Amino acid sequence: MKPTTIGINRMYGDLAYLWPPFDAPIACDRGPSPMLPSLVIKGFHDRLLLSASSSWPRVRVVMDATDLLRKFFERLAIADERVLLLDYDGTLAPFQVDRDSAVPYPGIRTILGRILEAGHTRVVVISGRSTEDLLPLLGIKPHPEVWGTHGWERLMPDGTYFPAGIGAAAAEALDEAQRAIEDEGLGPHCERKPAGVALHWRGSDPAQVERLREIGRANWRHLCRDGALVLTEFDGGLELRVPGKDKGHAVSTVLDELSETAIVAYLGDDQTDEDAFKAIRGKGLAVLVRSENRDTAAEVRLTPPGELIDFLNRWHENARMTIERR
Secondary structure, eight states: OOOBOOEEEEETTEEEEEEOOTTSOBOOSSSOOSSOTTOOOOSOOEEEEEOTTSSSOOEEEEEEHHHHHHHHHHHHHHOSOEEEEEOOBTTTBOOOSSGGGOOOOTTHHHHHHHHHHHTSSEEEEEOSSOHHHHHHHHOOSSOOEEEEGGGTEEEOTTSOEEOOOOOHHHHHHHHHHHHHHHHTTOGGGEEEETTEEEEEOTTOOHHHHHHHHHHHHHHHGGGGGGGSSEEEEETTEEEEEOTTOOHHHHHHHHHHTSOTTOEEEEEEOSGGGHHHHHHHTTTSEEEEEOSSOOOOSOSEEEOTTHHHHHHHHHHHHHHHHHHHHO
8 A cells, every 4th residue: 555645734832744645654764763763744635733751642633724725715715905025046946957947837927917806805915036037027007015134125016115224234244245256257146235235156066056055154244243234044145144034024013914814825945935924823724835745834735836826826715705695
């Protein structure tokens, strides 16, 4: 019998095992389990919580992921207010070695255009890119609300723009960081943003990645003294950022603008999206868009592009029900 696979995340400090029906063998890619020597963890199905405090884990069923989505879309169909929050790179668009060619997956522009045209949902794109960099790649006109540079910039659908007000000292430090990388002969790997500087290594071999990582940390570490700037690693590079705002800040700001009955979801893929997943916890649905499992605060995983497009189509179809009933 082919093994049924399961998945894992680390929510609320407990191990959250995603479990299949008990009438099938279980395979595992994470080593021995405290329950069964052959247990391994893959995929998102049913979720069980294991108590870490007991010598023999106690297990209780929380909710099937399919059931979770069904209930979510049932509430979406009767809601008066809906907000769809979306990361860009790795979520709406596949990663590219040439970051200027990272256009959305086929079909994404079409379904997002339909959602925007229908007017039943507020669509918000939250990205680590600058808004200026993102808009041409997104390619949707009229454009939705966009938060750039991890929440430091905000561009409204009517064109109203709220720039990143980072202060002169922070701007000078970022200028210094950019010059240091360019002086190393790595200008093509360097991206200056309104509130940060990124050193990209996507597509490089492992030795080159390690070299770029070491150069970046060596040149930028001193700029992080006293918390003036923060150094973080993302999927494909290293980034020096002004602290105080992140994707979680953007999500929290949007949530504060909504009614308590609004139906909200955030879709993201990498570690920078974990702040957003945590911000939406208990207030909406957190969705990991990724082919592989990883530890996450998200509740559901979608494999792009197929499952992602199915989710967006399902959103549109259920949201239309409210308009048709009026």
